[in-house]
Amino acid sequence: MILNTNKIIGIIGGMGPEAGIELHRRVIHFSEASRDQEHFSIVHVGFPSKVVDRTQYLEHKTIINPAQAILEMVHIAVNSGATVLGIACNTAHAPQIFEPVKMGLSTHEKPVNLVNMVEEACVSCIQEVPLNSKIGILSSNGVFKSELYSAMLQHRGFEIVLPSPKFQEEVIHNMIYNSVFGIKSNSTILRTEVLELLHKAMRFYLNNDVQTIILGCTEFSLLKEVLSIAYPNILVIDTIDVLAKALIREASKPVTA
Known part of the structure; x- marks a missing residue:
């Protein structure tokens, strides 16, 4: 089967790094592909050193919202062609973090689908x-x-x-x-x-x-x-x-x- 789509998946990883890799691996695993060319194109961005720990932010142990660094990775993925995005971190889906990321997507001209885990x-x-x-x-x-x-x-x-x-x-x-x-x-x-x-x-x-x-x-x-x-x-x-x-x-x- 040749996948009839030109959508590129964006994985926002680094939270932790192994989890982002595991998400990437499972996208490949669940894809109905029998040869390289049938797999989805994936942009995987992970800047672990830039993203403040999400739990520390939610527990008020830091005032730096990790949404800023996550959004930076999102912009890189979108500018590289990704239109369907997933953040490989549950804690990053807390509204205090996830909502600013969603709002930041509005700066892009083309529609971007940020899937909510x-x-x-x-x-x-x-x-x-x-x-x-x-x-x-x-x-x-x-x-x-x-x-x-x-x-x-x-x-x-x-x-x-x-x-x-x-x-x-x-x-x-x-x-x-x-x-x-x-x-x-x-x-x-x-x-x-x-x-x-x-x-x-x-x-x-x-x-x-x-x-x-x-x-x-x-x-x-x-x-x-x-x-x-x-x-x-x-x-x-x-x-x-x-x-x-x-x-x-x-x-x-x-x-x-």
Whole structure:
């Protein structure tokens, strides 16, 4: 099959770098292509050293909004021809960050489709999860404290099970950000400490009758295989998968004049 589109996908990465690469890989994986020429053209921009940590901004530990650096990457992608964009970071979809990025897109003459990962994940829940089901979220503190997923899903009739702030900080957030063993510090090697914390988090959710888990941080997408093997009866909504499929869907739509 030759893809009948000239739309270029833009991946805004570097948050963290491994997650952006994973999104790129999954766009390739989910594409219906049998030869090089049938794949989507992709512009992947990642400036990790320029983007302030999103959770630190949302927790008021810095006054620098990462939206500025994200928008800089967006402009590079659009000026390189991308018209369908995805940001490979859940926390960057908090309104305080995402909305300024959307507003900044208005400076471009041609229309640009910035796909919202969080909205797409919520649509996946509506399609795959029975109403009134209990959903748990593995996320950064930024997503947790901004209620990015919980507010949207509760409005749609789901029950969201949340840990205490202490558990969120010491167990779930620690899996990502611990400077010694966290996923951001060891993105290519899954440390034993992370697995121990993951199982502790899953015990909490299983004890609260949760049957669906949203991987609400792109770093957690790197644990998808472990979760699928260890907890086969849990439905995992992987936001990198969701975003990759949404980018393919939007880039496959006919180009309008």
